[in-house]
Amino acid sequence: MGEDGHIEYLNSAYAELLGYERDNLIGTHWETLYRDEDIDEIYDVLLPAARDGRWHGQTSFIRKDRTMIDLEHTLSYTNDGSLICTLSNPTIDESAETQLSVRERAMNEAPVGIILTNPHAEDNPIIYVNDKFTDLTGYEKDEVLGRNCRFLQGEQTREEPVDKLRTAVENREPVTVELRNYRADGTKFWNHVRIAPLFDDNGDIEYFVGFQNDVTKKKTHEEQLRSQTARLEALFKHSPDMIAIHDANGIICDVNQRMSTKLGYTADELIGKNVLEFDTAADPDRAQSFWKDLPTNTPQRFEGELERNDGTTVPVEIHLIRLDLDGKDRFVAMDRDIAEQNKQKQKLVEQNERLERFTSIVSHDLRNPIQLAQGRLGLLQEECDSAHIADIELALNRMNTLTEDLLTLARVGDDAMEVEEVSLDEILQECWGTVVTKDATLAIKTDRMVVADRDQLKQLFENLFRNAIEHAGENVTVTVGETADGFYVEDDGPGIPDSEYDEIFEAGYTTAEDGTGFGLNIVSSVVDAHDWAIAITERSEGGARFEISLYKNGCERVSSSVE
Template structure:
């Protein structure tokens, strides 16, 4: 059964909309912390902070915000005074009293004043609660506004809109509906729909139209109604069933055949003015040819109308068109079903473009499919953006795993040195542990910055790469060192380069025995890192840098991925080789030097 038109309307969705939050708090440090936490907890949140209550009140009244989060105890104006002033100015948005001075008295005053939420400040655990309350209040407020706008739109619509229950009784109708029949709303609401139609027309509704509405899920066509004075009214109707057994009725008066002709001409002009391509095919003819195309389709494809009419739409397909998509379209048409899909088409110049195609069957009053209507849009740019977004999501997923791996390096140094200090009593080991802890803190800040900016490499600066490699620390016993054959200054993100160096050094320590030596040196357009360990496995570089590849039973296989990510983030090329001693050698080229 075809879906009813109202069933195709998308529900309200607030989750992708920006939420603008005004924070008012005289504690400058706390308000900035609150803003940071909220923007972390609510990806779509945008915060504005004001520490002066008077300025905050002005901003609340004159600005455009979705929610106000306000402290209570502030100089010159407290939070409830601000709420009262905002309400007096007619600003109707959610207001949350977020106070560090909590008491039953204040809570009672807040509720009486009409705050939407009252929340007492605490530790970081309070911010997810605050973020959740903001999101819920804003979504509820927006939904209420949407409903109000929708109701006002229905009330002011030029078309008549009515709701009839399962017994055929009018439960609601707008002014335009009543005017078509020259009646007041009160005369129709509570009455059966038959009062507006001649007996013969009422019989047609009962015996023909309403059964089709039940079987097909919607009905549209023409009918004849009656005014209060008994005059006939030519009208166009669209009926859509409701879940409770009733239906929604959209009605429009048609004064004469001339008006019908004008309406048809207007539709044709509207279709030609549309930016999307519109086509109509006739399945009763051989090969379901095109019998109508609008100007938008001509512009989209680059073909003249005369070259298009009479052909099947497959003339737009080419070597890159996916056979599976073509099969799906053909199957939907054979089954007289709707379909929406993206297909690679080719214009008159042979240039490919992604066409988002929507095809639906068109039925006559008897339910027989007489035509197919198609809508086409060029979504080439959107397709490219989607591909780029999918690549970004894949990178972020892989990066999240790598972050977990990279954080374990300094953690192992901390744990190892603490354990050695406890066993041997060498308190200098705690110094090593402290330095590793400092490195861990730097790494967390760096990775947090990466996630905020969604770029692995951010702060480029002149860096002596050998110094970075020599600063790497480890906790394992044995003799290890990073020798410097030669060095120079390169342009790099120092924190990202430190992560790369840590992964290389720790990879050598994990796979090499006691006395394994590491060495760095320069290349004509970059630098290398090599060791005297057992060397790289006999695998292709693509395999070695693939997530999950490891030669250890308990390895995560993410160290090499991190190295590849950081090199790619700098625009470097990385290749694998063998050191003179038979160990592993990594060569990084296309590396920039300071100007």
């Protein structure tokens, strides 16, 4: 009924209870169905109760033939002020009343949202929602009743499922769709919606019933699976590594293009063959046992050798994992060509062997003659007084210093490097005591702890201290302090010309007459061995400043003004 109380729609069951044809009651005011003495009570009691939510009870009605009938009567209002009136025969026993109660309770306690809409009213408004629907959408019942379901739609609701719903309603047909809906607080959710028409005994439609279920988790999982599948397919297709998938017997089920190209076969030629036909380094019995005992989702890494179509072989690093792919037991092998890596490894071994031979020569073959010459020079000083002795001693000392620097440089970055927490304050004082500092001054402005090889860190500081004294003079002040990600060593000397920044860490480069050119190269090598970074800067007051970052790989040589 409209706000003015006139009947706008009724179904055939309502009309039959009162003895009318449906068309006879359309446009009639509800007052004509009641006795005059009952109308005031309806205005004063029933309608206010309906406005507060719902009124339910028994009412006496005047039928078309002017006889009276007592009917079960329910009244409720929609948001637009329309009055909804439902009639039914009164319950004749407790069992029937219990049955109705059970049905209503079952709908209210159903695990999915349930709505009823009135297809005969304008815009097919909602006339009933259960508690699960309000939980699902966040709307209260009085915010929903009288509205079309489209209020749940929003910006990301696709037109295709909406059109499918609209067409099914127009055709009075059941339909199921999944679409984006929006809750009262604006959050999105995936709604699995099933609607169906409900017909009366005469085959006329009375209501649409809708079932709504939040399937956001399922849809999110499906989207993640699709995305993951797309990434895996892209990886399989475009991976720079060779990929083969085989079963528990080693029979190849699939290969990527890289595998075919690298081995010189087509995919069809590889699929169906046993992987052991191409892995010349594998033992068949051990391989079968290994596959049998390999747990699912437990990656393994080992090396092998694959034979190409032309008979040549390629060394590979194999990453193998056992997976359940769509219910099938499969092994995925990613084979990486390590031929170049092996060449580099062999080259490094040869370089290390040469370095060991060099270290041996410097340590024994060169150091021993120097020590012998120094001993003889001491005897010569006792026997005679010559102006040449001082020059000989200076040359021998320089040769000894150069030998020690070369040995230090060769040992920096050794695999046996032992890292530990080291106190900068403690090691700085220790290093200052081992360097000839003359009238120089050390200022320590840090109590930082660093993780480093203690001996190599001493080499770093000792060489930076010597460099400062050699280039800034005997009265230099050397300061060691903290930066945001490391520490710095600076002096108050003349600084380093910009033109020398690119060369200063190179082995053999020096501007001092008696320098070996290895001091700062040793510093750079220690930094590299620890995966740190070093930068040359300049104090705002002048002087050289070396900043060591503990959190960067490589060695950065830049020029910047540091306040």
